[in-house]
Amino acid sequence: MNFWFKNYIHFTTEEAMAILPLRNASSVRRYMYNPKVITPEEHLAWISTLANRKEVCYWGIYVDKQLIGSIDLTRIDTQKKFAEWGFFIDEHHLGLGAVIEFLGMEHFIKDLHFKTILGGVHEDNKKVYHLHKAKFGYVEAPAYDSESYGKKFYGLTLSDTRWEQQRLKVKNLLDKLYPIDNVKWD
Ligand SMILES: CC(C)(COP(=O)(O)OP(=O)(O)OC[C@H]1O[C@@H](n2cnc3c(N)ncnc32)[C@H](O)[C@@H]1OP(=O)(O)O)[C@@H](O)C(=O)NCCC(=O)NCCS
Numbered sequence: 001m002n003f004w005f006k007n008y009i010h011f012t013t014e015e016a017m018a019i020l021p022l023r024n025a026s027s028v029r030r031y032m033y034n035p036k037v038i039t040p041e042e043h044l045a046w047i048s049t050l051a052n053r054k055e056v057c058y059w060g061i062y063v064d065k066q067l068i069g070s071i072d073l074t075r076i077d078t079q080k081k082f083a084e085w086g087f088f089i090d091e092h093h094l095g096l097g098a099v100i101e102f103l104g105m106e107h108f109i110k111d112l113h114f115k116t117i118l119g120g121v122h123e124d125n126k127k128v129y130h131l132h133k134a135k136f137g138y139v140e141a142p143a144y145d146s147e148s149y150g151k152k153f154y155g156l157t158l159s160d161t162r163w164e165q166q167r168l169k170v171k172n173l174l175d176k177l178y179p180i181d182n183v184k185w186d
Contacts, residue, residue: 002182003103005059005071009051010186016047018067019060028088031122033148059185061089061100068093071104081115083108097127099178101136102170107185109163116160118144120153132156135173137166 008016020043022028029035038046050058058072069089076083085104089097108114119138121129132138136158144155174180 001178001180002064003100003180003184004062004065005103005107005183005185006062007186008047008058008060011047011060013044015060015067016044019070022067022069022088022090025091027091031125031128032086032088033120033153035149035151061087063093063096068096069100071100073108075118081113082118083114083116084118084120086120096178097131098135098170099174099180101131102167102174103180103183105136105158105163106167109158109160111185114160117158117163119156119158120144120146121156123152123154129154129156132158136170137162 006015008019011019017040020038020040023032023043024037029037050056055076056072056074057076058070060067061069061071067090069087071085071087073083073085085108087097087100087104089100105117108117118141119128119132121132133140133156138156138158139162141155141157144157146153146155
């Protein structure tokens with residue numbers, strides 16, 4: 001499988017619009033900090049701000065050239081080597097979440113050298129809570145708990161040292177499921 005993470009700042013208008021229905025799907029937005037439906041105008045206006053923002057970065061996820069979702073870094077602090085991340089995958093491609101999370105942690109921690117990665121997990125999002133904690137070795141970090149639109153978000157963090165201990169175990173599990181032929185981030 002070929003994985004291409006295409007930076008939103010390189011999107012054509014058509015590519016930018018293709019991501020919107022995935023973000024607006026009720027199964028996705030219910031777990032976001034902002035659960036409201038985003039209009040096309042709001043979406044395009046927001047994307048046009050990204051080129052000038054250093055504290056956030058968003059990538060569309062293409063698997064074998066097909067758009068399947070999105071992954072992002074926010075709250076990027078290059079001094080502290082800290083960032084929050086998030087992702088979503090469209091309903092027809094569920095099952096790829098763990099491999100995307102693996103490729104994300106490899107890129108953020110091994111390539112970009114972040115020391116702490118934060119995941120903010122909606123209180124009802126049992127799947128992702130389990131994925132982060134049981135599979136990837138995140139720990140609860142109550143200092144990063146937050147609230148949005150009346151919902152609690154658990155702060156879970158993964159440190160670079162913890163990822164070093166976990167990564168081969170995760171990779172061995174995933175290697176049996178997904179052949180990772182090519183990975184490109186831009
Ligand atoms: C998060 C998301 C990308 C995960 O993708 P996915 O393809 O479903 O993930 P996977 O199937 O690879 O892995 C999910 C894991 O959670 C487990 N799981 C599924 N439902 C679960 C539940 N209710 N409780 C506990 N674990 C659950 C699965 O069994 C699997 O673990 P396993 O491999 O050990 O069996 C996708 O569900 C999504 O886009 N959700 C909406 C947006 C979102 O929540 N984003 C995360 C916060 S930013």
